[in-house]
Amino acid sequence: MSDHIVKSYDRDLENMGRRISEMGGLAEKMLADSMDALTGLDSALAYRVIAADHRLDALHREIEEIAILTIARRQPLAVDLRECIAAIRISGDIERIGDLAKNIAKRTLKIVSESPVSRAGVGLRSMHEIAATQLKDALDAYALRDIERAREVWENDANL
Numbered sequence: 001m002s003d004h005i006v007k008s009y010d011r012d013l014e015n016m017g018r019r020i021s022e023m024g025g026l027a028e029k030m031l032a033d034s035m036d037a038l039t040g041l042d043s044a045l046a047y048r049v050i051a052a053d054h055r056l057d058a059l060h061r062e063i064e065e066i067a068i069l070t071i072a073r074r075q076p077l078a079v080d081l082r083e084c085i086a087a088i089r090i091s092g093d094i095e096r097i098g099d100l101a102k103n104i105a106k107r108t109l110k111i112v113s114e115s116p117v118s119r120a121g122v123g124l125r126s127m128h129e130i131a132a133t134q135l136k137d138a139l140d141a142y143a144l145r146d147i148e149r150a151r152e153v154w155e156n157d158a159n160l
Helices: 007-040 043-074 078-111 118-144 147-159
Strands: none
Touching: 007 043, 007 078, 007 118, 043 078, 078 118, 118 147
């Protein structure tokens, strides 16, 4: 990230990055907890995942607001404009991950009275590990602004 003459501009960009990191960490936790709730048929954990979605939604709205206000106030060009647009898109994708984790938790509540099927749990756990690794790698690539790492995540996704 470059240093701008107006320091509040840098703070706005840094704030977006921090919020995306917070959002990513929360989505990772929600995904892991939803899978733990499903495989362990843990309704209390499922309820916590559902409750966490409100915080994720609020972060998404905050990031969008910061990005839109930054565009309106600073009229960024080139890299800075791409940074603002990327923040909006990334936060939307992370919010969707949270929604999917919440949906897993909701389905867990529906099947909690049924006995667990161990073979299904193994397959679900395997899918979760792949998805969680891809999410972590994508968030790391974004945080480090590492293009090669981002390309690897994209190529790994195409190979899965």
